[in-house]
Amino acid sequence: MTGRLILICLTAAALLLGSQLGQAQNQQLQAIETTEDAQKALAEADVQGKEARARAETLEAKAVTAVAAADRTAQEAAALAARIQESEAQITANEAKIRLIEQQRAALRVELAQRQRPLVELTAALQRLSRRPAVLSLLRPGSLQEAVYLRAVLETMLPQVERRTAGLRTAIARGKVLQAQAEQASDDLRASQAELGRRRQTLAALEARQRLESRSASSSADREAERALALAEQARDLGGLVGELDKAGRLRGQLAALPGPVLRPAQPQAAQVAAVAEAAALPSNAPAQYLLPVSGRLVTGFGANAPGQVQSRGISIAARGSAQVVAPAAGRVVFAGPYQGYGTIVIIEHGGGWTSLVTGLSVLDTRVGRDLVAGSPLGQAGPGRPVLSLELRKDGAPVNPLDFLKR
Numbered sequence: 022m023t024g025r026l027i028l029i030c031l032t033a034a035a036l037l038l039g040s041q042l043g044q045a046q047n048q049q050l051q052a053i054e055t056t057e058d059a060q061k062a063l064a065e066a067d068v069q070g071k072e073a074r075a076r077a078e079t080l081e082a083k084a085v086t087a088v089a090a091a092d093r094t095a096q097e098a099a100a101l102a103a104r105i106q107e108s109e110a111q112i113t114a115n116e117a118k119i120r121l122i123e124q125q126r127a128a129l130r131v132e133l134a135q136r137q138r139p140l141v142e143l144t145a146a147l148q149r150l151s152r153r154p155a156v157l158s159l160l161r162p163g164s165l166q167e168a169v170y171l172r173a174v175l176e177t178m179l180p181q182v183e184r185r186t187a188g189l190r191t192a193i194a195r196g197k198v199l200q201a202q203a204e205q206a207s208d209d210l211r212a213s214q215a216e217l218g219r220r221r222q223t224l225a226a227l228e229a230r231q232r233l234e235s236r237s238a239s240s241s242a243d244r245e246a247e248r249a250l251a252l253a254e255q256a257r258d259l260g261g262l263v264g265e266l267d268k269a270g271r272l273r274g275q276l277a278a279l280p281g282p283v284l285r286p287a288q289p290q291a292a293q294v295a296a297v298a299e300a301a302a303l304p305s306n307a308p309a310q311y312l313l314p315v316s317g318r319l320v321t322g323f324g325a326n327a328p329g330q331v332q333s334r335g336i337s338i339a340a341r342g343s344a345q346v347v348a349p350a351a352g353r354v355v356f357a358g359p360y361q362g363y364g365t366i367v368i369i370e371h372g373g374g375w376t377s378l379v380t381g382l383s384v385l386d387t388r389v390g391r392d393l394v395a396g397s398p399l400g401q402a403g404p405g406r407p408v409l410s411l412e413l414r415k416d417g418a419p420v421n422p423l424d425f426l427k428r
Contacts, residue, residue: 055120074104099394316345345398352369367387
């Protein structure tokens, strides 16, 4: 009778173990989506980091060969901005690694708990059996039969105990490896954060030097900035502002193409230019080396219908807090400052009717009238989890910027 009771207890323990293992599997299935998200974030960060590093190396090489001081400074600033984006991508990758390791450690803790419980119960039963004197088995009726039965049960269970303890040893060893990986990822994260701070300090010093070197041209830039602000106040919406600035930019290009010295009017949009200048306009091809202004995750595509909003005229990117924002292509800044409902924005004129608009900046590191190379620093995104928008327009009409990204 006692032997049957033991079998019933063992069967109940097995059923309980199966139920707990099922619960553990359900918990792991619920974590799959999070794991996949972390793996995707890690892969994207690796790609963005490599792209930023390659761009930085190219810009650094151009800075070395640049003859003019202004060109050299512009290339150096763009290279530093690319290095900052490389550091940001490394931080994102290290954070994703830490999340993946923590998820593996959590799953391992569940697995260990499920494996340890039946072994602990069996060990306790064996200890109780070992504490009973063997002579009592001879005095109690049926004790000898129970002893034989228990011996048979133990001989059956011991291989299972050995197998499970071997699995536990393997799981514990895997836990130690994960612990070491977590510590290494944390060290890498701190190193990347320190490198990001150093690179931002270097870029700030270079931008201060750039401002000092451009003081001679500050008066004309100030006048142009005042005109841009006046247009912003008159424009009915952001599209209207871009259109007016595009007209002014076309007029500047037409005036620059005329032979001989030409007096630039204080208000280019009010001037009249001969039709012959139209033939000398800038090329209409798309801006070369077009790139995303910030590293991050695409949240709204071109033409998408966001809830409660009109059809998107550009793309939106979720970035890191205070992420570095750069110029998507070479051009000239025609507007830089706050605009109603869009935070701080930057409008870049590329020539040939092409214009880029970047919105959602928090810190501005450029100014109206500045000539940019592809990747020149524009500023920083806001804190938390900011979302920046990028629009590319040809003759005022929105086009998909993803079609022009450098492959």
